[in-house]
Amino acid sequence: xxxxxxxxxxxxxxxxxxKKVLIxxxxxxxxxxxxxxxxxxxxxxxxxxxxxxxxRWGAEVTLIAGxxxxxxxxxINYVSVTTAQEMYxxxxxxxxxxxIIIKAAAVADYRPKQTHEHKMKKHEGNLVVEMERxxxxxxxxxxxxxxxxxxxxxxxxxxxxxxGNKKLEKKNLDAIVMNxxxxxxxxxxxxxxxxxxxxxxxxxxxxxxSSKAKISERLFExxxxxxxxxxx
Amino acid sequence: xxxxxxxxxxxxxxxxxxKKVLIxxxxxxxxxxxxxxxxxxxxxxxxxxxxxxxxRWGAEVTLIAGxxxxxxxxxINYVSVTTAQEMYxxxxxxxxxxxIIIKAAAVADYRPKQTHEHKMKKHEGNLVVEMERxxxxxxxxxxxxxxxxxxxxxxxxxxxxxxGNKKLEKKNLDAIVMNxxxxxxxxxxxxxxxxxxxxxxxxxxxxxxSSKAKISERLFExxxxxxxxxxx
Numbered sequence: 428x429x430x431x432x433x434x435x436x437x438x439x440x441x442x443x444x445x446k447k448v449l450i451x452x453x454x455x456x457x458x459x460x461x462x463x464x465x466x467x468x469x470x471x472x473x474x475x476x477x478x479x480x481x482x483r484w485g486a487e488v489t490l491i492a493g494x495x496x497x498x499x500x501x502x503i504n505y506v507s508v509t510t511a512q513e514m515y516x517x518x519x520x521x522x523x524x525x526x527i528i529i530k531a532a533a534v535a536d537y538r539p540k541q542t543h544e545h546k547m548k549k550h551e552g553n554l555v556v557e558m559e560r561x562x563x564x565x566x567x568x569x570x571x572x573x574x575x576x577x578x579x580x581x582x583x584x585x586x587x588x589x590x591g592n593k594k595l596e597k598k599n600l601d602a603i604v605m606n607x608x609x610x611x612x613x614x615x616x617x618x619x620x621x622x623x624x625x626x627x628x629x630x631x632x633x634x635x636x637s638s639k640a641k642i643s644e645r646l647f648e649x650x651x652x653x654x655x656x657x658x659x
Numbered sequence: 660x661x662x663x664x665x666x667x668x669x670x671x672x673x674x675x676x677x678k679k680v681l682i683x684x685x686x687x688x689x690x691x692x693x694x695x696x697x698x699x700x701x702x703x704x705x706x707x708x709x710x711x712x713x714x715r716w717g718a719e720v721t722l723i724a725g726x727x728x729x730x731x732x733x734x735i736n737y738v739s740v741t742t743a744q745e746m747y748x749x750x751x752x753x754x755x756x757x758x759i760i761i762k763a764a765a766v767a768d769y770r771p772k773q774t775h776e777h778k779m780k781k782h783e784g785n786l787v788v789e790m791e792r793x794x795x796x797x798x799x800x801x802x803x804x805x806x807x808x809x810x811x812x813x814x815x816x817x818x819x820x821x822x823g824n825k826k827l828e829k830k831n832l833d834a835i836v837m838n839x840x841x842x843x844x845x846x847x848x849x850x851x852x853x854x855x856x857x858x859x860x861x862x863x864x865x866x867x868x869s870s871k872a873k874i875s876e877r878l879f880e881x882x883x884x885x886x887x888x889x890x891x
Contacts, residue, residue, distance in 0.1 A: 439785070459701075461816050462699050463697070463698075463699055464697075464700065464766065465695065465696070465890050466696060466698060467695055467696070468695075469694075496728045517701070535695075545816045545817050546814070549769070553769075553772065553789055553792070554789075555787060557786075557787055557788075558785060558786040559785050559786075560781070582694055584693050584777045584778050585777050590843040
């Protein structure tokens with residue numbers, strides 16, 4: 428009944444009260460010249476949904492996002508970036524004293540070694556673009572981890588559980604959320620998603636296809652429960 | 660007064676009556692793997708504004724657009740594509756019997772030589788991406804030109820008039836619309852633009868900063884006048 432709904436909402440509103448949550452979202456864009464760029468497919472919708480739920484549940488939310496076309500949720504600290512380097516710097520500036528850090532952004536692993544100030548003229552034949560590695564933000568967060576609960580995302584098209592487990596361990600994460608981006612009804616651009624969560628404490632849960640908001644709620648329930656378990 | 664506005668609108672509605680107009684818009688996206696891609700900065704807004712004006716003025720409009728986040732105008736023939744190759748094929752399928760063809764899309768000049776079916780794993784050190792040329796759609800349209808009025812766009816950051824004139828001649832265009840994409844208040848993502856038009860018949864007109872809809876109206880006035888002049 429309605430009383431139960433109101434009570435449930437009030438309880439939800441306090442689930443992350445007094446907590447600080449940092450979320451990254453969207454792609455990054457690596458410039459070749461003023462017109463051309465390299466990027467990753469990512470609408471930012473999953474990260475934005477996570478930020479909305481964290482805010483609704485009472486957290487102090489910082490959302491660092493690459494170039495996306497969706498409007499930032501109100502009531503949060505929104506930091507807009509373009510490149511992987513800018514994303515790295517923003518995360519390093521905000522990472523301290525966070526209770527939960529979720530890296531949902533699809534940060535470019537490589538950027539062109541050379542950026543041209545003016546538009547490159549095309550010419551006959553092939554073009555070779557030399558790319559260099561960007562900073563591995565998640566790896567660095569894992570290495571410097573203190574009390575915060577650290578969550579990574581993995582977008583894979585095959586062997587997703589194998590790669591998920593590997594990343595969980597290698598990057599010193601508390602949890603990894605894996606989505607199969609080869610599905611068309613979920614993932615990129617979609618308002619829905621379907622994920623598998625693996626945690627360091629040994630949880631494995633498949634969250635069936637649902638709105639990114641519903642998925643976010645279930646994810647935070649898991650993270651909060653595991654974080655509380657840690658202390659006791 | 661209101662009567663004059665109504666008469667003007669009725670006159671506008673007939674300016675392209677019975678004409679066929681083909682417009683390309685937006686970027687193309689060239690796949691590296693299921694997550695990574697290479698693209699151009701282009702919101703598609705200029706091409707969409709042109710399509711809306713042509714439709715409002717009575718034309719039968721075909722709009723071929725790469726991946727954009729704006730909604731297609733209603734009442735037109737909308738063809739959605741992703742890659743330069745798909746854009747090329749769609750244009751070639753629709754180019755016959757057009758009265759005006761406007762190539763406002765920012766088609767990638769290069770695409771990765773190799774496309775990976777599954778997400779590439781990153782590794783230590785640099786990555787070399789070999790790129791090959793895509794088909795030059797505008798050049799081919801110029802070579803096969805018949806009765807249609809052919810318009811290209813040029814996005815430059817320097818020497819824009821020099822490059823515009825060169826492209827006008829080399830691609831056998833009737834007109835070229837040049838914007839300086841180094842400006843932040845106009846161009847990419849913006850709802851406003853500021854352009855210079857050069858035509859084969861020798862017109863040079865700077866259209867001052869205005870909405871992309873207003874710019875589109877002035878452009879069609881020029882194209883219609885020149886096309887009518889051709890016949891007489």
